[in-house]
Amino acid sequence: MTKDDEITVEQLDAEAAHAAIPALAEILADAVESGASVGFMHGNGPSDYIAFWTGVAADVAAGRTVLFAARQGAEMLGTAQLQLIGKPNQPHRAEIAKVLVHSRARRRGLGAGLMQAAEAAAREAKRDLLVLDTDENGAARRLYGKLGWTEVGTIPRYALMPDGSDCGSTFFYKELR
Numbered sequence: 001m002t003k004d005d006e007i008t009v010e011q012l013d014a015e016a017a018h019a020a021i022p023a024l025a026e027i028l029a030d031a032v033e034s035g036a037s038v039g040f041m042h043g044n045g046p047s048d049y050i051a052f053w054t055g056v057a058a059d060v061a062a063g064r065t066v067l068f069a070a071r072q073g074a075e076m077l078g079t080a081q082l083q084l085i086g087k088p089n090q091p092h093r094a095e096i097a098k099v100l101v102h103s104r105a106r107r108r109g110l111g112a113g114l115m116q117a118a119e120a121a122a123r124e125a126k127r128d129l130l131v132l133d134t135d136e137n138g139a140a141r142r143l144y145g146k147l148g149w150t151e152v153g154t155i156p157r158y159a160l161m162p163d164g165s166d167c168g169s170t171f172f173y174k175e176l177r
């Protein structure tokens with residue numbers, strides 16, 4: 001493997017998160033265009049994605065979210081978030097969100113690398129119960145199963161696909177103890 005092929009995952013601090021907004025917006029746009037149910041519809045556009053990542057960068061600055069970027073060589077091709085739950089009665093819990101790998105870089109291990117980084121950060125933050133949900137028909141369901149997450153069940157019609165059709169959401173958890 002040359003340096004250009006090497007997959008790396010880094011944690012973005014507030015400044016790096018802000019600087020990465022255009023690249024992150026492009027990764028999110030690609031996910032929506034490729035039909036993933038990730039919070040947005042086909043009618044959404046660049047300004048929606050920029051606004052979304054601007055909010056995430058603010059959450060990173062506030063210490064609510066740990067943001068990761070995956071690269072192959074120099075190019076940013078994937079991202080994931082660890083959302084630290086702030087409720088007084090859930091100090092041990094965090095959620096994984098927006099695990100996205102650009103469609104031209106999938107099945108190379110970036111998604112698994114992002115998840116490993118998020119789990120390591122959760123341990124560091126003393127969070128030992130992780131939760132996430134995902135499209136019942138998406139590739140991510142297989143990714144989480146492979147990484148040892150426990151599937152709880154699927155809620156039908158939980159969200160919409162980008163084209164407006166129904167999307168059931170499958171919920172998972174993972175204990176890090």
Ligand SMILES: CC(C)(COP(=O)(O)OP(=O)(O)OC[C@H]1O[C@@H](n2cnc3c(N)ncnc32)[C@H](O)[C@@H]1OP(=O)(O)O)[C@@H](O)C(=O)NCCC(=O)NCCS
Nearest residue numbers: 036099100101106107108109110111112134139140142143
């Ligand atoms: C889900 C997603 C992040 C996976 O990223 P990725 O970089 O392709 O995943 P990896 O290469 O690390 O895959 C690791 C393992 O997950 C499973 N997997 C991932 N994609 C799969 C697919 N399309 N079909 C079957 N298994 C798959 C496989 O077991 C794979 O291991 P293998 O390639 O050795 O068989 C990517 O497909 C994506 O961005 N999808 C659209 C956005 C989305 O739905 N995100 C989830 C939001 S919760």
